[in-house]
Amino acid sequence: MDKPAAEREALLTEARLSRGPAGALIKYHDVPGLAREKRQMREFNQVDLAHTVMLAEQGILTRNVAKVILQALIELRGMEPAAFPIDPLKGSFLLQVEAYLFSRIGEDIGGQMHTGRSRIDQGTSVRRLYERNRILDVLERLTQFRGALIEKAAKHSRAIMPGYTHMQQAQPWVFGHYLLSIAARLAEDFERLTQTYARVNLNPLGAVGLAGTSWPLDRDRTTELLGFGAVLENSKLGREAFYAADAIASLSFIMATLNDLSTDLHLWSSTEFGFVESDDAYCGTSSIFPQKKNPDGLETVKKAAGGSVTWLATALATFRAEGTGDQAMRDLPLLDDAIETTDGMLELLTGIVSTLVVHEDRMRKALDGSWCTASNLADVIVRKTGLSFRQTHHVVARLVRICVQENVNPSAITVELLNRAAQETVGKTIAIDEPTLRDALDPEVFVRTRVTVGSVSPTEVDRMLAVARSSLADSGAWLAAERARLDQAATKLDAAVYSIIST
CATH class of the missing domain: 1.10.40 (Ribonucleotide Reductase Protein R1; domain 1)
Known part of the structure; x- marks a missing residue:
């Protein structure tokens, strides 16, 4: 027989719902959601720490209550996500954290942490933090890949080859010039993703469920402690996630660039062309054809890029009913998948390009008897x-x-x-x-004899190499500055937490 509610921990849903969740709901809604949120445990903890600090500084919580909560949160921060106990019956990860706190410090104290916020603005704050951090990782990987391309372009800056339109030889070309064209596209992709990053990195905490709150929250303070770029002002927007579609669009552009490069290299590595060759470490073999060396790495990138074509359409389709404010519309798990795919394909293609064998003699020989001049x-x-x-x-x-x-x-x-x-x-x-x-x-x-800006002449290729390296250095500087700024925010948060704990 079930224990009376007074003798066990009360579930959030029991006060309103007459029955517990169905097994199918737990299996297909709660468990997948918890698995996703558990990966964001670090960001959950950051949001809880910053919100609690702000409540104490605003006098909404007493310093003694805040101290007890913060001590428990610091204890939780030291726990590995795999070790954190999960009970799907308790609901979302926010409620899992609350249950953990209640078991340590009691509901009368732990329950005060949720003052002045909703699961809506808390959840979107966590997701924006998590996705901001992962977008930074993609930008880092993108910078590394651009570096590999530029160095390969420099090595083959005089490698003459046929240039193609309609898959027919059109004019003489230079392989380094080709690689620099890809690097230039990736520089635009980097800029596009940094603009997206700025729109993701806004603070919804304090928007609460929809219309704000009567509690005197200091939203600028949580923005500072969490390293957000600015406050997301309109409280209605705190529950929306169109920024996820924005991010997915930027990631799709990157994947499109990777697809074009992989497709060209795949074609040029065929026996008929023989211009390039993937290193053995990025190839496979055939179970029946002994002679074959299959460019598996390039094919993997092309396959992943195929799926990326539908990312934005899927995101916008998911948000089609956003005006109703439905719970399902405020989250887009696809974004996490898109980030993981883009990051992984950038890593894979960096290795392929860095070790790519370029047959300059074969490229030049392909011009013998050519009418491309x-x-x-x-x-x-x-x-x-x-x-x-x-x-x-x-x-x-x-x-x-x-x-x-x-x-x-x-x-x-x-x-x-x-x-x-x-x-x-x-x-x-x-x-x-x-x-x-x-x-x-x-x-x-x-x-x-090419004289125009951006042409294949040696002087222009060298100039564009210098431009590409300068652009890459600027991107690296931006990344370093942004990571330093986030580190400073984390330091401020720790200082604020320990200021209260040590009182």
Whole structure:
């Protein structure tokens, strides 16, 4: 027979509900939620400490009551999450913590910690702290990956290769230039995620359930002690989690960049291209084909990026009924999964890129017999003859057609062939000598003669390397400053706690 309520610990739900939770509700709602919240135990403790300190400083709690609560919370802070006792019947993690405190200091004292707050603003504060910290980890990982890309780009800053559009050779390219284009996208991804970070790092504590409270809470103080960037002002917004969709969108951009890089490297590592090769440590083999070396690491990134395409749509679909204020709308477990996936794929791809084998000789050889300098020949003819680019485009296009049909390699082109093409298209000959014609079709000359900002010329590649390194240094400085600021907030919180405990 169950004990009377007076003889056992009362559950929060018993005062209002006539029956305990169904087994299925516990299994599919309570247990998954508790598992997720248990990972945020450190942040739960921070919020409890800061809120209790603020209540004491505002005179809402007596110093003696606050001292007892804070001592119990410090004891709890030293406990490993795995060792913390969980009883799903007690409800969410906030109530689990309360039950722990009640067992140590009694409900008459422990129950005062919840003064002036709701599970709503307490929970969203915890989640914002946890997600803020994990976003910082992703930013750290992103910085490391950008560093690996930049160093690989520097090593291959003169590696000439074919550049492609529509999967057809278009113009000579440089592998280092390609890697710097990815690094530039990642720099934008970093900036986008820091902007998201600022919107996540707002303090909802004190918004309470919906409309604020009559207790004289100092929301600026908890903002300071928890390292939030600012107070989330409108109390209605304290219960909403659209910031999670914002974060997921930023993470999706990162995954899109990783997918593009992985797809290119995957293609270029095929036997037909042979431009790059993943280190053996990031490859697998076949159970039937002895010769195969499968780029499993790159395929893993591409697979993870496929799922990321739906992250934002799923988040917005989850929030579709936010206007009702439903409990389910205020949390987005998908964000934790997205953070974990992005962080993991950044780590994996950093290793792949750092150890990537680049076959520069194979890249250069792919330009032998290539027509990818044809656009340069057209430019040279324009400068030499005064014909319009459209006219020279016709001439060079006909030249290529003639040579392909007659199996003439670009290196064997003569002025006579060029003039034959010119007569067939524009009805005149072109005054150009053989050395000029040869240089116009030389990939090495092509790369050296690019003059525009951002081009593949050696001077521009070197300049962009310097820009990328400077941007990376700025990102590292921002990260270091933000982590230092959070450390200072943690130090202030500890000082405030021990000031009360030592009274």
